[in-house]
Amino acid sequence: MSNTSSSNPIPDKQKAWRAVKRGTPAEAIRFDKDAPVPSKLKQGEVLVKVQAAALNPVDYKLLGMLPNLIANRPYPMANDIAGVVVASADSKFAVGDEVFGTVWLQAQRKEQQGALAEYVRIAATSIAKRPKDIKPTEAAGISMVAVTASVGLFQHGNLQPGQNVFISGGSTAVGLAAIQFAKAIGCKVTVTGSGPKEEMLRTLGADEFMDYTKGPVYDRLIENPPSPKFDIIFDTVGSVDPKLFSLSEAYLAPDGTFLSVGPQPEGSGKLGQLANFFWTVSRPTWVCGGVNRKLCIFSTSESPEELARVVKFLEEKKFKPAVDSVYSFDQVVEAYNHLMTKRATGKVVIKVDPDVQ
Ligand SMILES: NC(=O)c1ccc[n+]([C@@H]2O[C@H](COP(=O)([O-])OP(=O)(O)OC[C@H]3O[C@@H](n4cnc5c(N)ncnc54)[C@H](OP(=O)(O)O)[C@@H]3O)[C@@H](O)[C@H]2O)c1
Structure with a gap:
């Protein structure tokens, strides 16, 4: 060696x-x-x-x-x-x-x-x-969660300073990194989380908080849409209600992107795996058909460029693991x-x- x-x-x-x-x-x-x-x-x-x-x-x-x-x-x-x-x-x-x-x-x-x-x-x-x-x-x-947040926001979402971002799942490990990255470049950030997490998520930088345990967030977003509309919606949970996307024209800008870490297959049951497989491959057509917004379900692999960006955020004290x-x-x-x-x-x-x- x-x-x-x-x-x-x-x-x-x-x-x-x-x-x-x-x-x-x-x-x-x-x-x-x-x-x-x-x-x-x-x-x-x-x-x-x-x-x-x-x-x-x-x-x-x-x-x-x-x-x-x-x-x-x-x-x-x-x-x-x-x-x-x-x-x-x-x-x-x-x-x-x-x-x-x-x-x-x-x-x-x-x-x-x-x-x-x-x-x-x-x-x-x-x-x-x-x-x-x-x-x-x-x-x-x-590494895995921060590179995923960074690849999502900056590569697939092309996030720009000052944009309006919605993070579904602010307290997932991916979401915790995504909040800090979006704030680091001066974006406005709205997150979902369960009630007890509100203070912690606001301390990290979330400007607005929505308790996902109190009913569908898309209903509240339709009733009270953001102005301007979100440039990016980032589903960091992977299993949120697909209506968050299918109804998103009401709250996602026409040139905005709906990012998702994707529903990853779970469990060892054969039926469950099959259902997950069909959900993953067919969701864009049967759930998302007719939705005039860009959907990007992605999975992360090695990205030296985004790992370097993560290190820079760490060194600048803009990201705390x-x-x-x-x-x-x-x-x-x-x-x-x-x-x-x-x-x-x-x-x-x-x-x-x-x-x-
Ligand atoms: N695509 C990729 O390459 C990639 C890479 C990394 C991770 N992932 C996927 O991303 C997802 C998140 O991973 P992670 O490691 O960040 O998860 P995690 O940290 O284990 O997620 C746990 C957190 O999720 C919150 N949560 C659970 N259900 C929620 C919901 N419906 N809405 C909002 N928040 C909810 C919980 O908050 P409460 O207890 O307050 O509910 C808890 O704080 C997983 O599905 C993972 O497989 C994908």
Whole structure:
């Protein structure tokens, strides 16, 4: 391996939570004490000693949906990490660099790498140096949700300073990042959330708040439309009532965009998967037919450009990562059970190194 640390030899075996079959986390992930440590780096990769990892809904969604044949298991669960470079085959990173980033889904399947392990082999283009004032447990959960918010707002939504943005799901981890990014460039931001989250969302920068538990928000938006209309509506929940889009001519500007993280398939039931599949592929025609507004359902993959934008927001103190809870490395199943309640506010983080902050 090129450019390795000689003072801390890299072991052959490691502890890892590996996905071994389709099912719920309790059924389908296994704690291994002798999982292999990657021994060879390709050009452009680094080996990171993981300090902390963070969970995402996509972890349990794909675990519950894909059979081993398609998923190419076993591999360590989860995608987001913070850690220290211990070997490098890339000129931008040296041994000792403190980094954070994501093993993106395609790389996870192809390379059989993942976050819930002591060591991970990862593309240098999927990581960034961790700003000094961000702790590893804070940094671990940044990349997937912040890059998703950034790709949505700036690439698909072409968000401009001063625009009027509506974020459905202000307290999802994606939404928390999206609020801060939109405010950072001087937009007006309206969010939905449940009542107890109002104060926290306003502190982050939300100008207007709508309690989604008090009836359909589209009814209230039709009754009392924003002026000017929203330039962007960003559905960060992925499973909101499709009427938010189908009725959006009343509150979304004619050249505005409705962004959605998309209803991602959930559960291991075959009927549920089928329904989700048809929902995803056919929604634009049978629900959205006749709606004269642009709809963009997107899924995120590696974006060095947006990761760099996220780092800039962090350095300028315009983005503060949110941590819901921190679990130890032996509490991964409990941590997934908590995430699956869909009530977390911020990231659910795992300390892979028990001594890390
Ligand atoms: N397309 C992509 O590439 C991509 C990437 C990342 C994430 N995602 C998807 O984006 C979605 C959000 O992910 P996440 O990690 O940000 O979720 P998360 O943080 O786990 O979401 C939990 C939060 O959602 C809020 N919430 C639940 N239902 C809501 C509703 N109907 N309206 C408004 N808020 C609601 C909850 O608030 P209360 O407890 O107050 O209700 C809670 O604070 C997931 O479906 C995920 O799979 C997609």
